[in-house]
Each structure stands twice: as structure tokens, then as C-alpha cells.
Amino acid sequence: MAFQCRFCPRTFALEKHLTDHLAAKGDHVLCTHNGCSKTFKSRDKMQNHLKKDHRATRPAYVPLSISEKVEIGTKIDRPRVTTTTMSLPSGNSLTATKIATKIPQNQVNSGRMSHNPPITQTKVQDPRWSIIPPPQHHEAITKLRQRTHTWEVLDLHVQSRNRKENSADYEPAPAASLLLPKRAAVALDCEMVGAREGEKEHNVLARLSVIDYLTGDVLIDSLVNPDKQVTDWRTRWSGVTRGAMNTAIRNGNALKGYKGAREELWKHIDSSTVIVGQALKNDFDVLRITHSLVxxxxxxxxxxxxxxSISLYGIKTACTELLRIKVQQGRGHDSVEDSLAAREVVLTCLNDPERLEQWAKIKREEYAIAEEKRKLKVEKERAERRAALDKKISWTREEWPGVLTKEEQSKIRVKIPRLGPTASWDFYLGPTRVPATATWATTISRSREEWIDGSRIVRVVLGPSRGLAEEYTGELGQWVLYDADFQHVVVPQTSEHSLSDADREDSELFVGLLAQVPEMILDQPLDESEDSLLMEALQPSSPELEMEDIGGVAL
DNA sequence: GGTTTCTTTGCAGTCTCGTT
DNA sequence: AACGAGACTGCAAAGAAACC
Incomplete structure (x- = not known):
């Protein structure tokens, strides 16, 4: 009987020795810095090490505390979960040797398991997929654990919105126990079909495939009897047919709904298992599970x-471009194949950083070109809108005079701020109304110019920032203005911001325009009658200009 | 305490991309 | 083909702070 540490390859003859070892090594928290193999007793100590020795910028992966994961000192008398019965040619490297021959689907395990997790399952033998020789299992798991996503990334890209809304439905993997050790890491994929509930169609689980990350063993590959009426089998994508499902149900091979599938999954994984997959958010959603090691x-x-964009590259793209292997070639997807493909992508990313960087470099260049094209398109559209606007007025923006004639005034509709929600103001006049630390970032993206009823409306809206506040928030100056294209904010003299010539020109232009507004009403709330007074002040004196010329709207 | 002023938040629509 | 999600935007109401 041996006492084996769950977190490293060491075994101990006495329980006390294991207890002492765990006390010394604690959580075995691995340093997340590349190339550093130190382990630490606690996450705090590891974080301190990162700060002190590596000056880490990326939030480190923080595993569960050991007390959350294992019952310390429990006796075990079984092979480690990372060992396998798979026979391998000696001297295999992680990616060099591959085993041929693909298994027929009818040999795939039905998913009905005994209480103890099976150590050996059906092997997927396909030259596309790497095998990991047992002596390298510990290294492979260490690398994988170091690459698990931070809480921030999990929250953003893996935990679904559904989970946050219906958290009662979701279940975490069972706590790790030395009595029932589970797989160290698995690759998982689900196939979904459509089921209508009310007016909307939802994804429901129809097939679950789980592969042992280290050995490639198929642990689960079962159809799942959907717990809702299927309205679209999506066979073209899911590969699941009504006939296959009926047969599986008749033979008792189908798992019962997502709960049955989840129970089956719990037989193989626990809270310390790393789950590998592609776009796992979707899979976690249909399985209604949560997991922190992903x-x-x-x-x-x-x-x-x-x-x-985190979901830019699908599994097919990654396999074709990064691994140069073909997947998803048949009729519908194969969740066993997709699981193995995700595993292969992760293995390559972890073990062949040079190849990954080569591919990433190409993608960065492609992305930069696409971004440039997108910007050119936006600029072109903007220029077209601009040209369309300029056609409607007698002068272009470049020719816009600092002081307008009365005729020109008639073509400009100026709204003076009313008291009320900021968003309804077209001009925000300072300095008395400009808050000392207003957030004006969103005004850049949210402000716009309009052409309404023959009048050019320049809207300048001070409002909240969504995401850019830090970048743009600052002490405001005397005026807060935008150029006619809303390309940038113009903050004259009193601000620390320096003005470009173009900014200054735009600023003077707007200030010149606003200077024509009667000063007495600038800082006063306006009621409808005062709006009319303003309109009169801006009206051309010649009676031939009717209200229609300025859109027939009294301001 | 009521009103005014300013900021934050929620909702909805559009677009794009990935998922089955 | 249909859906989900993120990013972006417009609009409006709620909330918070300042003021009288």
C-alpha cells in the first residue's frame, strides 16, 4: 500500500510522510511564469514570488486550496489516474509518434459506467492525434495546469450569461477525493439539437463525448435523450439523427437528459480535473456545469x-492552419473528433510555441490588414455622408466662415441647452455648466451630426463613458466642443491638452458660431417662449426666408 | 425636503462571428 | 439555418449629488 501525493509524482510508505509532505508543499501552487518550475505552499506565496522575481503582469492562475480539493492523508491503494494500460513504443516524444487506425463508432463506449471510473477505455487511434507517453504525463499535466485560464477570463468567456441568470440549475464538479481519484484532465465536446420552448428555440444536449487528455481514451461517447421536444435535429451540423437517437433510447444506451449526462461526467472528473475543449461556454451551458480549471x-x-475577439478562430480553422490537419469533413460534426482536435490544438500550443508564434504572427498580420480595410471603409462611408451633407448647404466644412452671414445662420439650427437630461442637449456650454471632472469619452462615439428638415444639426452630448472614461476623463477647460466630424474633442486653453492647428481652427469656428447666440440666454434655462426668442435672434432679418427654410421647427 | 443638475445604468437594435 | 454573444450605439429613466 502506498500513499501517493495527488499533486506530484511522489509516493510515501507511511501516511504520516504524505501528511508531512502536504503540510510542507501545501497546495503545490505552481509558478505561472514561463520556465519557472517552483511550487508554493499557497497562492499568496506564489503571487509574492511572481511579484518579487518575475514582476508578473498577467493575472496568475490561482488553484483551489488543498482543503477544498482533497482529504489529506486518506489511504489509497490504486494506480494513479495518470497511468494507462496503453502500450507505447519506447522513446515517444510528445508529438512525434502517432498511432494509426480509427475506431469504428460502434466500438465507442456506450457511456454506461460502473461506479469506479474505468482506467482503460476505447482508444482512439488516428494518425492525426498525438499520444503522450506515460513518463511524460506529469509534465503534460503540469504544463496544462499552468495554462488554465484566470478567473477574469473564465468569467468573460467561459461562464455563460445563462449560468449567471439561472445559477440554481448549474452544478460544479464533485470535490476531489483521494478515495475516488478521477481523471487529471479530459477533453470534452457536446453536440446540440434545437428544441422549442415557447417561441424561442434553445440548444439542448444530444451527444456527449469525453476523452482522457493524457491517454486519448474515450471515456464517454453517448447520445443524450433530450429532455425537451426536439424541433430541429440539425443533422447537417450535429451529426445526430432522429433514427440514431431512437435506437440508442430503445437499446438503453442514451443518457437521460443533461442531468444524466452530467452524472456520467462526474464519474470521470472532479474539481481538480482540467477540462479542455473548444468554446466550452456552449458545452458548459447545455450540461449546466461550472468549472474553474479550464x-x-x-x-x-x-x-x-x-x-x-476571443472566438475568432473556430476549431476547424485552428486545425487547418495551425495543425495542418482536416476535421469536420463528414456529415455533421463528430464530438469525439472535436474533443481530440481541441486537445491537439492545446498540446501544440503548449509544446510547440515556435509553431504557435509563427501562426500567430500570420494571424496578427491578417488582422491588421482586415482592420486597415475596415477603417478605410468607415472613412469612405464617412466621406460619402460628409459629401452628401455638404451638397445640401452652400459651403463646405473647409469653407465654413468664422462669422456667419444671416443667410448662413438660417441654415444652421442651434439648440441651446435646456435643463434636463444631458443627453437631450445639443450644445453644452461652459464653464459654469461643465462639471470639473465630467466623463466625456462617450461623447466622441455617441455624438453625431444630423441633417434634419434642411438644417444642419450638430449634436454635442456630454454623457457617461462606457469603457473609455479613464482614458479621456480629465479636468475640463472653458469649452467642450467637437469638430464637425466628431473626430476628437477640442479642449481649449485652460486644459492641459495641447491643441493642434486643426483643433484650434475648429474650436474657433464653433466658438465664433456660438458667439452669435445672445449672451443673456446662454446660461439660463429656456422655456418654449425663450426658444422662440432665440430662434428669432438667429433668424435672418429678411422676411422672404420662411420657417420652411429652417425646417419649420421653432426652437 | 423638494428641486435641479449631473452620472450611471438598463434596454434595444445592428453587425459580425462562432456554435450546433 | 438559427441562435448566442460581444461590440457598438441611441435613448431614456433611475440614482446620486448639489443646491435652495
């Missing part, structure tokens, strides 16, 4: 490429 191949590739 490596999502979509997130890994997106992070490597430095692309903001």
Missing part, C-alpha cells in the same frame, strides 16, 4: 494571436 483552445489561440 483550457479552451479557442481562447488559447486568440490570446496567442493577440486578437481582441
Amino acid at each position: 483550457v479552451d483552445s479557442g481562447i488559447v489561440t486568440a490570446e496567442a494571436a493577440g486578437i481582441p
Whole structure:
């Protein structure tokens, strides 16, 4: 009988020795810094090490505390979960040797398991997928654990909105126990079909496949009898047919709904198992599970490429471009294949950083080109709108005079701020009304110019910032204005911001325009009659200009 | 305490991309 | 094909702070 540490390869003859070891090594928290193999007793100590020795900028992965995961000192007398009965040629490297021959689907395990998790399952033998020789299992798991996503990433890209709204339905994996050790890491994929509930169609689980990350063993590959009436089998994508489902149900091979599938999954994993997959958010959603140790191949590739959108590269793209292997070629997806593909992408990302960087470099360049194209398109559209606007008035923006003639005034409709919600103001006049630390970032994106009833409306809206406040918030100056294209904020003299010539020109232009507004009403709330007074003040004196010329709207 | 002023938040629509 | 999600935007109401 041996006492084995769950977190490292060491075994101990006496329970006391294991207890002492755990007391010394604590959570075995691995340093998340590349190339550092130190382990620490607690997450705090590891964080201190990161700050002190590596000056970490990326939030570190913080595993569960050991008390949450294992019952310390429990006797075990069984092979480690990371060992396998798979026979391997000696000297295999992580990615060099691959086993051929794909298994027929009818040999895949039905998913009905005994109480104890099976150590050996059906092996997927396909030259596309790497095998990991048993001597390298510990290293593979260490690397994988180091790459699990931070809480922030999990919250953003893995925990679904559904989960946050219906948290009662969701279940975490069972707590780890030395009495019932489960798989160290698995790759998982689900196939979904459509079921209508009310007026909307929802995804429901129809097939669950789970692969042992280390051995490639198929732990689960079962159809799941949906707990709702299926309205769309989506066979073209899901590969699931009504006939196959009926047969599986008749033979007792189908799992019962997502709860049955979840129970089956719990037989193989616990809270210390790392789950690997592609876009696991979708899978977690249909399984109604939560998990904190996750490596999502979509997130890994997106992070490597430095692309903001985390779901930019699907599994097919990653396999084709990064691994140069083909997946999803048949009729519908195969969740066993997708699981293995996600596993393969993760293995490559972890073990072949040079190849990953090569691919990422290409993707960054492609992304930069696409961004440039997008910007050009936006600029072109903006120019077209601008040209369309300028056609309607007698002068272009470049020719806009500092002081307008009365005729020109008639083509400008100026609204003076009313008291009320900021968002309804078209001009925000300072300094008395400009808050000392207003957030004006969103005004850049939210402000706009309009052409209404033959009048050019320039809207300048001070409002809240959504995401950019820090970048743009600051002490405001005498005026807060935008250029006619709302390209940037113009903050004259009193601000620390320096003005470009173009900014100054725009600023003077607007200030010149506003100077024509009777001063007496600038800082006063306006009622309808005062609006009319203002309109009169801005009206051309010649009676031939009727209200229609300014859109027939009295301000 | 009521009113005014300013900020924050929620909701909805559009677009794009990935999922099955 | 249908859906979900993120990003972006517009609009409006709620909430908070300042003022009288």
C-alpha cells in the first residue's frame, strides 16, 4: 500500500510522510511564469514570488486550496489516474509518434459506467492525434495546469450569461477525493439539437463525448435523450439523427437528459480535473456545469494571436492552419473528433510555441490588414455622408466662415441647452455648466451630426463613458466642443491638452458660431417662449426666408 | 425636503462571428 | 439555418449629488 501525493509524482510508505509532505508543499501552487518550475505552499506565496522575481503582469492562475480539493492523508491503494494500460513504443516524444487506425463508432463506449471510473477505455487511434507517453504525463499535466485560464477570463468567456441568470440549475464538479481519484484532465465536446420552448428555440444536449487528455481514451461517447421536444435535429451540423437517437433510447444506451449526462461526467472528473475543449461556454451551458480549471483552445489561440475577439478562430480553422490537419469533413460534426482536435490544438500550443508564434504572427498580420480595410471603409462611408451633407448647404466644412452671414445662420439650427437630461442637449456650454471632472469619452462615439428638415444639426452630448472614461476623463477647460466630424474633442486653453492647428481652427469656428447666440440666454434655462426668442435672434432679418427654410421647427 | 443638475445604468437594435 | 454573444450605439429613466 502506498500513499501517493495527488499533486506530484511522489509516493510515501507511511501516511504520516504524505501528511508531512502536504503540510510542507501545501497546495503545490505552481509558478505561472514561463520556465519557472517552483511550487508554493499557497497562492499568496506564489503571487509574492511572481511579484518579487518575475514582476508578473498577467493575472496568475490561482488553484483551489488543498482543503477544498482533497482529504489529506486518506489511504489509497490504486494506480494513479495518470497511468494507462496503453502500450507505447519506447522513446515517444510528445508529438512525434502517432498511432494509426480509427475506431469504428460502434466500438465507442456506450457511456454506461460502473461506479469506479474505468482506467482503460476505447482508444482512439488516428494518425492525426498525438499520444503522450506515460513518463511524460506529469509534465503534460503540469504544463496544462499552468495554462488554465484566470478567473477574469473564465468569467468573460467561459461562464455563460445563462449560468449567471439561472445559477440554481448549474452544478460544479464533485470535490476531489483521494478515495475516488478521477481523471487529471479530459477533453470534452457536446453536440446540440434545437428544441422549442415557447417561441424561442434553445440548444439542448444530444451527444456527449469525453476523452482522457493524457491517454486519448474515450471515456464517454453517448447520445443524450433530450429532455425537451426536439424541433430541429440539425443533422447537417450535429451529426445526430432522429433514427440514431431512437435506437440508442430503445437499446438503453442514451443518457437521460443533461442531468444524466452530467452524472456520467462526474464519474470521470472532479474539481481538480482540467477540462479542455473548444468554446466550452456552449458545452458548459447545455450540461449546466461550472468549472474553474479550464483550457479552451479557442481562447488559447486568440490570446496567442493577440486578437481582441476571443472566438475568432473556430476549431476547424485552428486545425487547418495551425495543425495542418482536416476535421469536420463528414456529415455533421463528430464530438469525439472535436474533443481530440481541441486537445491537439492545446498540446501544440503548449509544446510547440515556435509553431504557435509563427501562426500567430500570420494571424496578427491578417488582422491588421482586415482592420486597415475596415477603417478605410468607415472613412469612405464617412466621406460619402460628409459629401452628401455638404451638397445640401452652400459651403463646405473647409469653407465654413468664422462669422456667419444671416443667410448662413438660417441654415444652421442651434439648440441651446435646456435643463434636463444631458443627453437631450445639443450644445453644452461652459464653464459654469461643465462639471470639473465630467466623463466625456462617450461623447466622441455617441455624438453625431444630423441633417434634419434642411438644417444642419450638430449634436454635442456630454454623457457617461462606457469603457473609455479613464482614458479621456480629465479636468475640463472653458469649452467642450467637437469638430464637425466628431473626430476628437477640442479642449481649449485652460486644459492641459495641447491643441493642434486643426483643433484650434475648429474650436474657433464653433466658438465664433456660438458667439452669435445672445449672451443673456446662454446660461439660463429656456422655456418654449425663450426658444422662440432665440430662434428669432438667429433668424435672418429678411422676411422672404420662411420657417420652411429652417425646417419649420421653432426652437 | 423638494428641486435641479449631473452620472450611471438598463434596454434595444445592428453587425459580425462562432456554435450546433 | 438559427441562435448566442460581444461590440457598438441611441435613448431614456433611475440614482446620486448639489443646491435652495
